Amino acid sequence: MSKGSDVVRAYGVERLAITPKAVDISRVEKGVAPVLDTHRQESILGSSIGKLAAVWFEGSSLVGRLQFHKTDAGKAAFGMVQRGEANAISIGYSVQSWEITDEDGRVIDPAKERLRVGEADYVFTATRWSLYECSIVSCPADPDAQIRQWGGNRDIADPAEYNRLAKFRMETRQRMLRRERMYRK
Template sequence: MPEPIKPTPAEGVGAETFVRALSLTRITPAEGSDTTAAVEFEAVMSTGAAVLRYDWGRDRFVSEVLDMSPKAVDIERMNAGASVLDSHRTSGLEAVFGNVVPGSVRLENGVLKARLRLDPQDARSRKVVEGFVRGLSVGYTVSRWEIDEATDPVTVRATRWQPHEVSVVSVPADPAAMVSLAGRQAFFGPDRASHC
């Protein structure tokens, strides 16, 4: 079933949480570095690309677009060190297996980026690093919308939104946004070398 969205003009939709796919690039560790240390990735969290959503309030599909201008994206909460979660689960600490590196979130040429740190002792991190799980997604809330009824489908633009978590997921909203494994090296010990 499509994910719900209930847009209203200018006033916003309240505290509903939405998710988007993102991609990661492994930050190559220095030769001889500690393989038990946290592993860091460079993440592309959003380019603002359109995602088809379902508007339950108006019984129609809409094209959701994130405004990627600095005035639209509130990165303060994410930049404080938000969590990396398992499938957007927020019900307990066992869902957390990494975090956003504090101060690393930024907008570069209309692309929202950050560095993520994963716990190397967690099996879920290993699946990401070795490429078995490649889908990731960002969770965010929207406080202001602009709606263009002249498009087909209707375009719903988030003009004020805040990312607040990043998740490893089995099926991302955008199937083209995946983990980049370029330049990866051995992670879980010297006998576990990974190659592209």
């Protein structure tokens, strides 16, 4: 979902700290973090295509599992993801605290020191932030924020059919492992 890659903004470079201490995922845990169509929030019926079912940390990445709605919009988005037509993610968040550093890596305290906007290169690192939503987009600010494919059945748009095939693959693999153990004895 997000690696916290640097994103150039008008005021400097923005970076998200990706650690359990930095990221508030309570909205996901409460089931109120939607998956949106390109950050559109104006309509729950048209803009919301799913929800973030779970998020977790893998090294320095924030990863999540999407659950698509069974609406026409949700099914269409699921199909586009399965076919590889939609593969980029962007997250919506709110920052509670920043650490600002200059081009030499020195931490700047804006309460004590004036920022020289346009004169210096600053990095604004969100050290505490809340995840609000996840959007499927065509051009993410973070180029590393992409949907990972599961399995090799990108042409299967029906979730029930995909799950049936995934279960079949898993059972087949388990049978093969049992046979291998039998022959090794």
